[in-house]
Amino acid sequence: MSKLISLTGNDAAAHALRQSRPDVAAAYPITPQTELMHKFAEFVANGQVDTDMILVESEHSAMSAAIGSSAAGARTFTATSANGMALMWEMLYIAASSRLPIVMPEVNRALSGPINIHCDHSDTMGARDAGWIQLFCENSQEAYDTTIQAFRIAEHPDVLLPVMICYDGFIISHTNEPVAMLDDAVVAKFVGEYTPARKLLDVDNPYTFGPLDLPEWYFEHKRQQIEAMRKAPAIIEAVGKEFGALSGRTYEFMEGYRMEDAEVVLVALGSTCGTAREAVDVVRESGIKAGLLKLRAFRPFPIARVRSALSKARVVGVFDRSVSFGIEGGPLYHEVRSSLYGGTTPVLPFVYGLGGRDIRVEQIAQAYRTLDEAAKRGVKERDVEFIGLRDA
Amino acid sequence: MSKLPSWKEMASGGIIPKGGTSHEKDVSGWRTYRPVHDMQKCIHCLRCWIMCPESAILTKDGKHAGIDFAHCKGCGICAQQCPKKVQAYTMKLESEFKKG
Ligand code: SF4
Ligand code: SF4
Numbered sequence: 001m002s003k004l005i006s007l008t009g010n011d012a013a014a015h016a017l018r019q020s021r022p023d024v025a026a027a028y029p030i031t032p033q034t035e036l037m038h039k040f041a042e043f044v045a046n047g048q049v050d051t052d053m054i055l056v057e058s059e060h061s062a063m064s065a066a067i068g069s070s071a072a073g074a075r076t077f078t079a080t081s082a083n084g085m086a087l088m089w090e091m092l093y094i095a096a097s098s099r100l101p102i103v104m105p106e107v108n109r110a111l112s113g114p115i116n117i118h119c120d121h122s123d124t125m126g127a128r129d130a131g132w133i134q135l136f137c138e139n140s141q142e143a144y145d146t147t148i149q150a151f152r153i154a155e156h157p158d159v160l161l162p163v164m165i166c167y168d169g170f171i172i173s174h175t176n177e178p179v180a181m182l183d184d185a186v187v188a189k190f191v192g193e194y195t196p197a198r199k200l201l202d203v204d205n206p207y208t209f210g211p212l213d214l215p216e217w218y219f220e221h222k223r224q225q226i227e228a229m230r231k232a233p234a235i236i237e238a239v240g241k242e243f244g245a246l247s248g249r250t251y252e253f254m255e256g257y258r259m260e261d262a263e264v265v266l267v268a269l270g271s272t273c274g275t276a277r278e279a280v281d282v283v284r285e286s287g288i289k290a291g292l293l294k295l296r297a298f299r300p301f302p303i304a305r306v307r308s309a310l311s312k313a314r315v316v317g318v319f320d321r322s323v324s325f326g327i328e329g330g331p332l333y334h335e336v337r338s339s340l341y342g343g344t345t346p347v348l349p350f351v352y353g354l355g356g357r358d359i360r361v362e363q364i365a366q367a368y369r370t371l372d373e374a375a376k377r378g379v380k381e382r383d384v385e386f387i388g389l390r391d392a
Numbered sequence: 393m394s395k396l397p398s399w400k401e402m403a404s405g406g407i408i409p410k411g412g413t414s415h416e417k418d419v420s421g422w423r424t425y426r427p428v429h430d431m432q433k434c435i436h437c438l439r440c441w442i443m444c445p446e447s448a449i450l451t452k453d454g455k456h457a458g459i460d461f462a463h464c465k466g467c468g469i470c471a472q473q474c475p476k477k478v479q480a481y482t483m484k485l486e487s488e489f490k491k492g
Contacts, residue, residue, distance in 0.1 A: 098405045098407075198407070211408050217396075220399035228404075
């Protein structure tokens with residue numbers, strides 16, 4: 001039985017974490033993640049969850065403590081945003097290469113500088129090659145559901161990779177929305193016990209953790225990480241399906257909106273997808289066969305699935321909420337264009353919403369019209385179009 | 393060296409999957425200096441045995457019994473720790489032993 005209650009994205013994620021019964025949490029506060037850890041700390045203080053909280057002195061320490069705890073055999077999570085994750089940087093790679101199933105809500109916020117506390121995806125996009133699974137959420141419900149699924153995905157023996165749950169700062173983290181919460185017992189059963197094959201606290205089976213990995217070995221260890229990422233899509237899908245049977249909300253790798261006959265398609269991540277659905281409806285009124293492809297996973301990136309989802313499109317626009325300096329378009333654009341390599345469909349880049357700049361239905365509707373026009377004029381390539389920038 | 397395993401055969405996560413494996417590894421190539429021990433001078437106080445970071449000082453019946461040169465890295469701590477009045481160690485360039 002699930003009940004509908006009003007929760008912010010942060011509170012929803014905190015409940016999901018509580019219900020997943022982690023052994024250890026190590027975190028340091030940073031806006032807009034702070035309220036998530038407030039809420040979780042309250043659960044610990046009230047005895048509603050039996051988790052050891054490690055209050056560390058920085059995010060570098062948070063991830064280091066999480067690594068130690070996970071290696072010891074404990075189900076472990078941390079949470080952060082933007083500069084907090086930037087301070088974790090070297091430890092992100094160590095968590096992934098040590099194959100530790102740490103779960104981390106990452107509340108998307110623009111990386112300084114100039115200093116800004118609002119949403120964009122520059123923080124998580126910078127960490128795309130750290131070896132973490134990255135799942136994006138559209139709203140509080142997805143933040144809740146994805147956090148629960150993250151433990152199952154991370155801890156699966158074929159995967160054993162850390163998982164980042166990315167949700168938009170303030171837009172999701174601080175906005176109250178109705179969220180259907182599952183019963184504690186139902187989540188506990190779904191997530192299950194964490195029984196790692198190896199743990200440092202198992203003193204009868206000693207092994208060395210974190211030794212020097214010289215040229216004869218390092219390459220092989222990277223190949224193993226690549227293999228885990230290749231196996232992850234099937235697990236992400238299976239867990240999403242199983243979660244659907246439980247909750248009525250099935251999660252796939254991506255979600256299309258009015259894609260059946262869509263010719264002008266936008267690809268986007270996160271909360272903007274909700275706004276884009278409205279825009280699809282608006283421009284469909286004027287005869288544009290618009291559609292939306294919402295991606296859930298950025299890593300692993302579902303190249304074949306994206307290619308098949310976009311196979312009927314006449315033109316594709318990609319919405320990036322971050323930039324890659326020195327090349328046109330953002331990271332999502334480059335992956336989508338790579339997915340369509342060899343085809344003739346034009347893929348055109350848009351950048352929007354940096355540092356929390358608002359994005360509205362009419363602006364996305366306009367992007368659909370621009371794409372439609374570009375397709376009619378036979379545009380194959382152009383520089384990035386900035387949405388909502390003064391004097392763009 | 394014997395054939396190294398493929399990535400499919402290796403333990404994941406960069407670990408060394410069992411204990412005691414440093415015993416199997418010959419690190420004698422790390423040495424620049426070799427401790428040469430004089431059993432005549434030695435008073436068997438075993439300070440060097442306590443302090444050697446590689447556990448390379450061998451003992452038998454509570455007495456110094458030579459050096460495990462497969463694991464001695466030539467740091468010279470044993471020579472430093474040996475009582476001043478005893479000075480049972482002389483550190484010699486490893487290259488001197490390779491001549492001829
Ligand atoms: S030189 Fe260093 S490693 Fe070698 S026996 Fe002496 S203390 Fe041990
Ligand atoms: S410290 Fe010197 S005297 Fe003592 S056991 Fe070692 S070599 Fe012998």
